[in-house]
Amino acid sequence: MTDIRQIERQIHLLAILSESKKGYTVQELHHSMKKLGIDVSKKTIERDIDDVSRLFYVYEENDNDEIRYKAKKLKINNINFTISELISLYFLQQVIKPYQKLDVGRTAAALIQKVLQQTPSINHSYIDSISDLFIVNPADVIHEKTIDESQLQIVREAIEKQLQLEIEYFSFSNDELTCRTIEPYILEIREGCYHLIGFCHLRNEVRDFRISRIQKLKILAETFERPVDFYEQYSQNRFEKMTSDEQITLKIIFEGQTARYIKEYENYKADKITDLDDNRILFEKKTTYTPDILQWVLRFGADAEVIEPEVLRFEVMWEVERMTQKYGR
Numbered sequence: 001m002t003d004i005r006q007i008e009r010q011i012h013l014l015a016i017l018s019e020s021k022k023g024y025t026v027q028e029l030h031h032s033m034k035k036l037g038i039d040v041s042k043k044t045i046e047r048d049i050d051d052v053s054r055l056f057y058v059y060e061e062n063d064n065d066e067i068r069y070k071a072k073k074l075k076i077n078n079i080n081f082t083i084s085e086l087i088s089l090y091f092l093q094q095v096i097k098p099y100q101k102l103d104v105g106r107t108a109a110a111l112i113q114k115v116l117q118q119t120p121s122i123n124h125s126y127i128d129s130i131s132d133l134f135i136v137n138p139a140d141v142i143h144e145k146t147i148d149e150s151q152l153q154i155v156r157e158a159i160e161k162q163l164q165l166e167i168e169y170f171s172f173s174n175d176e177l178t179c180r181t182i183e184p185y186i187l188e189i190r191e192g193c194y195h196l197i198g199f200c201h202l203r204n205e206v207r208d209f210r211i212s213r214i215q216k217l218k219i220l221a222e223t224f225e226r227p228v229d230f231y232e233q234y235s236q237n238r239f240e241k242m243t244s245d246e247q248i249t250l251k252i253i254f255e256g257q258t259a260r261y262i263k264e265y266e267n268y269k270a271d272k273i274t275d276l277d278d279n280r281i282l283f284e285k286k287t288t289y290t291p292d293i294l295q296w297v298l299r300f301g302a303d304a305e306v307i308e309p310e311v312l313r314f315e316v317m318w319e320v321e322r323m324t325q326k327y328g329r
Contacts, residue, residue, distance in 0.1 A: 005160075009038055010048050014056060014071055023061060023068035081123055087134065089116065090127045094136035098192050103149050147194065147212055152187075154217055155196055159184045164222040165198075168215040177215065178202065183224040186231055197234065199224070206234065236287075250285040250293065251307040258303035282307075294319070 016032050017024060024032070026042050029049075033040065049069055052058050058071045081089065093112055099105025116124065158165050165184050170177050183199040185206075194211035227233070254262050259281045267273055274282040287293075294315050297304050306313045 006048075009033070009040065010052050012036055012038060013045070013048050014052055014058070017058060017069060017071035021070070023063075023070035025066060025068055029069065081119065083126075086123055086126050087130060090130055090134065091136055093127075099189070101147060102189065102192075102194065103147075103152065104189070151211060151214060151217060152194065154219060155184060155187060155211065158219050159187060161219075162223050162226060164220040164224055165217055166220055167209070167217040169209055170213045170215060181220070182207070182209070183226075185226050197231075248287060248289045248309045248312075250283070250287055250309070250312070252283045252297065253280055253305045253307060254283060254300065255280040255303050255305075258300045 012033065013029065016029060026045055029045050030040075030042050033045065049058060056071060058069065060067050060069050062068075089112060093109065096105050096108045096112075100109065116127070155165070157163075165182050166179065167182060168177060168179050180203075181201040182196075183201075184196055185198045186196075188195045188197055196209045196211055196214075197206065198209070199205070200207040253276070256279055259279055262270075262283060263273060263281060270283050270285050272282075272284040274284070276282055289309070289311070293312065297306060297312070297316060298319060306316055
């Protein structure tokens, strides 16, 4: 298994080497790494330099009988891209635009710009010209208002070291602030926002925590074991945004234009779609029962008929009755 700490150490080493044209001695690198909280031997640093030099442009020079190590951050010059590659670069620029509030979004945009700066000006002109002809519209991305990047660093450290977290969390569902101990399994960017998915000791189940709703957090000394293939299993149990432990078989009959829409745009949500008569389809999905399933079904009005589970049929009828009382006056 790859040692993520070794990889991170080597990434930091590359970043330091690319900061100065003068380069660094092993002693200077050792001092710089120590300031970052990475306390390893000079021998380890020399081994890391050997490792990264196999993949990156890292080299050594003898300066007054002193060996100095250097790196070129971008060893590229006047790259000529094909038309297809330029369109793809433009596509990437547009896709990450909604994520500019996030650290990874800003860094990705800057990285693409650095690559483009190493290309001939004609490539820039082409990208400018296609921006009027080719529009990328990333749907369902929420623009995160604020994000505390120091919290993200703490969360990432806890996930990597498999250490529990204590958080103060403002819940969307019940509008209250609670203190929880959680086992942080994975950090997910979904719909433009950071989410921490992990086991909540307070609720005794896996929960989804939006990072911007965490008021305070700290790493605890207690460790945990992340379940094998956790995210794959978790994703299977999530219909849209939410998940739970209550397993159900969802069966819905869609008709008319809605049936065509489901087959063309939302067929990926189903385990099975069966064509029926009179432009109807049977949508089947094994999932967990969550509130967002009801909201999804209600979007389609009378073109959707819930067959199973019975509790969802009742909730739909209850919502229809409430709407009838409001609009039937």
